[in-house]
Each structure stands twice: as C-alpha cells, then as structure tokens.
Amino acid sequence: MKFLRVNMTEKSIKAEAVPQAYRGLGGRGLTSIVINAEVPPSCDPLGPENKLICAPGLLSGTTLINTSRISIGAKSPLTGGIKESNVGGTISAALGRLGITAIIVEGKAAQGELYVLKIDENGEAALLPAQGLKGMRTYALVKTLQKDYGEKNGILCIGPAGEYQLASASIQSTDVDGRPCRAAGRGGLGAVMGSKGLKALIVSQGGKNPDALADPEAYRQAAIVFAKAVKEHPFSGQLMPALGTSMLVGPINAAGAFPSFNATQGVLEGWEKVSGEKLAETIKARGGKSGHMGCSQCIIRCSNEFVDTKGKYVTAALEYETVWACGGMTGITDLDAIARMDFLCDDIGVDTMNTGVAIAVAMDAGYKPFGDAQAAVELLEEVAKGTEIGRIIGNGPVAVGKHFKHHRVPVAKNQSIAAYDPRGIQGMAVTYATSPMGADHTAGWVVGQNLAAFGGKLDPLSPTGQVEASRAAQIATAAFDSTGLCQFAATAANDVPAAGQALLTLLSAKLGTALTPEDVTALGVRVIKAEREFNRKAGLTNQADRLAQFFYEEPLPPHGKTVLVSDQEMDRTFDF
Amino acid sequence: MNVRVKLFGLLPRRFPGYDSEKGMEVDLPPGAKVKDLLARLGISKEEGGIIAVEGMVQKAEAELRDGSVLHVFHPIVGG
Numbered sequence: 001m002k003f004l005r006v007n008m009t010e011k012s013i014k015a016e017a018v019p020q021a022y023r024g025l026g027g028r029g030l031t032s033i034v035i036n037a038e039v040p041p042s043c044d045p046l047g048p049e050n051k052l053i054c055a056p057g058l059l060s061g062t063t064l065i066n067t068s069r070i071s072i073g074a075k076s077p078l079t080g081g082i083k084e085s086n087v088g089g090t091i092s093a094a095l096g097r098l099g100i101t102a103i104i105v106e107g108k109a110a111q112g113e114l115y116v117l118k119i120d121e122n123g124e125a126a127l128l129p130a131q132g133l134k135g136m137r138t139y140a141l142v143k144t145l146q147k148d149y150g151e152k153n154g155i156l157c158i159g160p161a162g163e164y165q166l167a168s169a170s171i172q173s174t175d176v177d178g179r180p181c182r183a184a185g186r187g188g189l190g191a192v193m194g195s196k197g198l199k200a201l202i203v204s205q206g207g208k209n210p211d212a213l214a215d216p217e218a219y220r221q222a223a224i225v226f227a228k229a230v231k232e233h234p235f236s237g238q239l240m241p242a243l244g245t246s247m248l249v250g251p252i253n254a255a256g257a258f259p260s261f262n263a264t265q266g267v268l269e270g271w272e273k274v275s276g277e278k279l280a281e282t283i284k285a286r287g288g289k290s291g292h293m294g295c296s297q298c299i300i301r302c303s304n305e306f307v308d309t310k311g312k313y314v315t316a317a318l319e320y321e322t323v324w325a326c327g328g329m330t331g332i333t334d335l336d337a338i339a340r341m342d343f344l345c346d347d348i349g350v351d352t353m354n355t356g357v358a359i360a361v362a363m364d365a366g367y368k369p370f371g372d373a374q375a376a377v378e379l380l381e382e383v384a385k386g387t388e389i390g391r392i393i394g395n396g397p398v399a400v401g402k403h404f405k406h407h408r409v410p411v412a413k414n415q416s417i418a419a420y421d422p423r424g425i426q427g428m429a430v431t432y433a434t435s436p437m438g439a440d441h442t443a444g445w446v447v448g449q450n451l452a453a454f455g456g457k458l459d460p461l462s463p464t465g466q467v468e469a470s471r472a473a474q475i476a477t478a479a480f481d482s483t484g485l486c487q488f489a490a491t492a493a494n495d496v497p498a499a500g501q502a503l504l505t506l507l508s509a510k511l512g513t514a515l516t517p518e519d520v521t522a523l524g525v526r527v528i529k530a531e532r533e534f535n536r537k538a539g540l541t542n543q544a545d546r547l548a549q550f551f552y553e554e555p556l557p558p559h560g561k562t563v564l565v566s567d568q569e570m571d572r573t574f575d576f
Numbered sequence: 577m578n579v580r581v582k583l584f585g586l587l588p589r590r591f592p593g594y595d596s597e598k599g600m601e602v603d604l605p606p607g608a609k610v611k612d613l614l615a616r617l618g619i620s621k622e623e624g625g626i627i628a629v630e631g632m633v634q635k636a637e638a639e640l641r642d643g644s645v646l647h648v649f650h651p652i653v654g655g
Contacts, residue, residue, distance in 0.1 A: 234623065
C-alpha cells in the first residue's frame with residue numbers, strides 16, 4: 001500500500017505509505033477523494049496545481065477475474081469539474097501486483113520538456129527524458145517503448161492531441177496484445193497528462209508484491225463463485241463474447257433513442273448496417289476476431305479485432321459508443337469508415353465520443369455534409385496536425401458550436417452525451433445532467449430498466465421515477481468503480497444473489513472488515529459527495545446540472561418528446 | 577391474429593430456417609399480449625427482455641394487434 005508522488009516540476013519521485021484517511025479506497029473513490037482534498041478547485045486544469053491520479057481498483061492485482069480497470073482522475077479541462085475516467089488493459093493489474101495504490105503526478109515540467117515514467121518489476125520508478133517521442137502517435141509510440149523497455153509492460157500514453165492539450169484528449173491504455181486501443185477517453189485527461197510533460201507511464205507486468213489479503217482463503221473461494229456466475233450469466237457468458245457492446249445498436253434504435261444526425265433523429269436509417277450482428281458477421285467473414293480478450297484476467301471477452309477486406313488489422317474493440325458517435329451522429333453507416341475513425345482517434349489520442357460528436361456538430365452547422373466519411377477522416381487528420389480547425393474539433397462539441405455559432409450542441413457540463421438520447425430515455429437525462437462527471441452514460445446507466453419488458457415500471461418517455469432510478473444507479477456505480485471490476489461483470493453480481501454475496505466477501509476479505517450492502521452504498525454516497533463538493537467550489541453548482549437547452553425545446557422523432565424532467569426534479573437527485 | 581416477429585442477437589439461432597430479412601410470422605389468439613408471444617416462441621424473459629412494437633418498446637402486459645411487427649432483443653446491460 002503506497003502512493004508514488006511524482007513531481008514534474010522538481011523531477012522527483014517519492015514513495016509514501018497510504019495515509020490513514022485513504023485506507024480502504026481504490027479506483028474512483030480514491031482519485032475523487034484525494035482530488036477533493038488536495039487540488040485547489042479553482043486551479044487551472046492545465047497548470048501545476050492540478051494533479052493527475054492513476055489508481056487501480058481495490059481488487060486489481062488480485063487473482064479475481066475482470067479486475068483490470070484503472071481510474072484516472074484530475075480536474076477536467078473539458079468540464080471544469082472533477083473527473084474520473086476509467087479504462088481497461090493491463091496496467092491496473094500490473095500496478096496492483098506491485099502494491100502501488102496510486103500514482104499522483106504533480107507540478108508541471110518546463111514547456112517543451114517531455115518525459116516517460118518507468119516502473120520496473122521491483123516497483124522502482126524513474127522519470128526519463130523523452131524528447132525523441134515528441135509528437136508521436138500512440139501506435140508508433142508503444143512500439144518504440146516496447147522495443148526500448150520490453151514487451152511485458154502495461155502502458156498509459158498520450159498522442160499528439162494530449163501534447164496539444166486539447167479538451168477531448170484521451171489517455172490510451174495498452175491491451176493484452178500491447179496495442180494502445182483502449183481509452184480513458186472522457187474529460188480531456190490526456191491534456192492534463194500533456195500539460196505535465198508526461199508522454200507515457202510504463203509499468204512492468206512482472207510485479208510479485210501485491211498487498212496482502214486479510215483472508216486469502218475466503219477470498220479464493222468467493223473469487224471462484226463470482227467467476228462462475230459471470231461465466232454462466234447469459235449476458236456476460238454468451239452475448240458479450242458473441243456480439244460485443246454493439247449489440248446495443250438494435251434495441252436502442254428500436255426504442256427510438258439512438259441520437260442520429262447530431263441528435264435530430266432518434267432512429268438511424270440503415271442502423272442494421274452498423275449493428276452488433278452486422279459487425280460480428282463482417283468480422284467473421286473477413287477473418288477478424290470477436291470474443292477477443294482485451295484486458296488482463298478477462299473472462300467475458302467483449303472485445304473484437306476489426307479487419308479490412310484483405311484481413312488486415314484496422315482497429316481493436318470497435319465499441320457501441322464509437323459506432324454511435326462516429327457513425328450515427330455523423331450519418332455515416334459504413335463500418336469500414338467508422339473503424340478507420342476509431343483507429344485514428346486512438347492513434348491521435350482523442351475521445352471517440354466527444355470527437356465524433358464534435359464532427360457531427362460541424363456537419364450540422366453546414367461545414368461538411370452529413371454522411372461524408374472522407375471529410376470526417378480528414379478532420380481527424382487535422383486534429384493530428386494541430387491546425388486551427390483541427391484544434392477546434394479536438395476541443396470538442398462546445399468549441400465547434402461556438403466557432404460555427406451553432407446552437408445544437410448535445411452536452412452536459414461541456415461533455416458530449418453518449419448513445420442514448422435523453423429525450424427517448426428520460427432517465428438518461430437525469431444521469432447526464434446531474435453526474436459530477438458531465439454527460440456520462442457509465443455514471444448511472446438506467447437504460448436496461450427503462451426498456452425492459454419484464455419487472456420494470458419505468459416508461460422511458462416519462463419523467464416519473466427517473467430521478468430515483470438514476471440516483472440509485474449513480475451511487476452503486478460510484479462504489480463499483482472503486483473496485484477495479486469491469487461493469488460488465490456487475491450484471492452477475494446484480495442478478496445472482498450468490499455472486500452479489502461473493503463480491504461483498506471479496507471486498508471484506510481484502511480489507512479485513514465485514515462489509516454489508518449498506519457499507520457499499522455509503523461508499524458510493526461518500527464518493528459522490530466529495531465530487532459534488534469539489535464541483536461546487538470549482539463553480540459548478542446545481543445550475544450546471546442541466547442539459548443543453550435544445551434538449552428541452554426540440555422534440556426528437558419518432559416519439560416527439562423533449563426532456564421532461566424539471567430543474568426541481570434534477571435538483572432532487574442528490575438532495576443528501 | 578397474425579404478427580410478424582424479427583429476432584436479434586443470438587435468438588435467430590434458436591429457429592432453424594429463420595429468415596433475418598423477413599422475420600417470421602406467428603399466429604396468436606385475439607387479445608394476446610407480449611408475454612404470450614414470447615411463451616409461444618419458448619423465449620424466456622432472461623433471453624428476450626426488450627420488445628419493440630412499431631418502434632415503441634412495450635411491457636410484457638401490452639396487447640398485440642393483428643399485423644403488428646415486433647422486434648425481440650435480449651435484455652441489455654452495460655454502456
């Protein structure tokens with residue numbers, strides 16, 4: 001249990017025992033509570049006072065399946081508030097096996113200086129000058145780093161967009177095949193990393209010093225029960241490996257809630273061409289991979305490898321949200337073009353969602369026609385070059401809207417919505433508006449319970465009950481995102497009582513305290529309270545818990561609804 | 577009455593000869609509900625959790641009409 005404090009101003013690295021106040025925290029709980037305690041809320045997100053915190057989950061680095069999420073936190077240059085973006089890959093487990101609870105990057109290197117932070121299998125850390133890596137795109141960058149430092153490393157890195165400090169810049173994470181194709185995309189954390197002068201974090205996967213478990217035998221047994229439930233659940237055991245996240249394209253279009261043509265349509269005409277079924281069929285016919293393993297210790301295997309007509313690699317893990325942002329929002333229904341855009345976003349280091357939506361806003365403003373895949377690819381190349389229009393696109397939908405004086409900018413707290421229109425699923429209006437993270441579907445996903453035929457009473461087109469549903473989901477997610485577990489493993493924990501109990505046992509056996517479900521809820525509340533406290537001090541009051549105005553004024557076809565959740569209702573979400 | 581059913585995800589594999597373009601026709605008694613259709617097809621609620629009728633998602637108790645076109649999807653989780 002240790003923090004590594006890396007000061008980029010002084011080029012110093014200090015290991016310290018985790019202070020008592022932070023014991024028992026991991027992942028998002030840790031990043032958010034430390035940021036609230038240590039980062040001045042009014043600071044410049046790209047200045048020396050901001051801190052970039054990388055924290056594996058509480059259970060990362062143990063033998064439990066699917067515990068490879070790492071939370072990255074800072075004050076966001078996109079939202080102006082607190083941010084946690086989590087990502088899979090290999091680095092979370094690598095840090096966990098080194099007994100590193102968090103890396104806290106502070107200060108700022110002199111302008112133009114660039115470094116990599118290297119941590120070896122003994123946990124020894126070094127800041128190494130890396131001027132030669134300046135401007136490198138992420139795929140070429142990780143190849144160079146693997147050549148220089150070995151292939152058995154997990155890597156977090158930024159591309160040109162991070163170096164330009166653009167507000168949509170991502171931090172890319174290497175998958176089990178060593179490719180930088182997984183992204184902590186949201187909130188511009190790549191810009192924070194770039195502002196500090198840190199190009200990459202390279203962590204040995206050879207660590208053998210994880211934190212001791214309080215009760216190893218109880219942990220071992222519960223881990224078996226949990227893994228069995230995940231494997232046997234139809235969603236995580238069959239559906240996700242077969243179709244991946246793009247299985248959502250069909251149901252969300254059927255519900256009329258797939259924001260298309262910059263959120264002017266709720267159904268994408270021709271969605272069958274970009275559905276999960278079509279994606280899996282295309283990949284199979286070309287010799288690519290579905291059911292691919294992207295993250296350490298994953299048994300769900302929702303990832304895929306998309307290949308071109310000649311069978312050559314294009315991108316890995318073409319995901320639902322990317323198919324939507326780069327496809328539905330732009331009116332592009334060509335999987336090859338969408339896959340190319342996904343690769344470019346990963347390679348340049350930008351969030352596929354904020355960037356796809358930024359391009360959609362530019363198209364809606366008349367700058368390029370909807371459906372013009374060539375134009376979309378060219379705009380991404382402009383981001384890489386750092387041209388004026390490239391920087392506007394790379395700063396996200398709000399920057400594009402301001403530039404073109406276009407009103408229809410689908411955001412909350414400056415961050416683009418995700419692939420569920422808040423007018424078609426009113427519960428997502430609550431999550432987008434009130435999440436301390438800005439519009440973030442993962443912060444409180446209430447889609448399933450709105451659309452389910454069985455066992456739910458929520459009407460997706462009505463505001464009734466949506467605040468309560470979103471509140472419960474946001475609290476549960478804040479706690480879950482502290483564990484390092486993949487959200488797709490949560491399904492089994494929610495649906496199978498023995499798996500839910502096993503998760504409690506796992507947390508208890510790790511920490512040496514008998515936890516109850518109420519303790520887990522209390523953790524979620526504690527995390528959200530810290531995040532909202534930071535945001536209030538940063539100037540984001542309840543008035544910021546609103547969606548872009550057009551969502552309240554422009555009805556979405558086919559249902560013709562606007563957002564119907566009132567401001568007073570929104571403010572009830574976190575009335576604790 | 578007669579409805580047309582389109583299946584998604586892994587559901588088509590359950591019905592040999594299923595035509596993914598046209599879907600399949602199912603005869604039901606008048607007044608049949610969404611849940612009755614699923615029972616007729618032998619699709620459990622764990623397998624078929626989202627049902628859309630002419631672009632509107634419906635609950636299990638919703639009544640069907642002759643000539644309706646239904647889309648049947650798996651329950652969804654995630655993000």
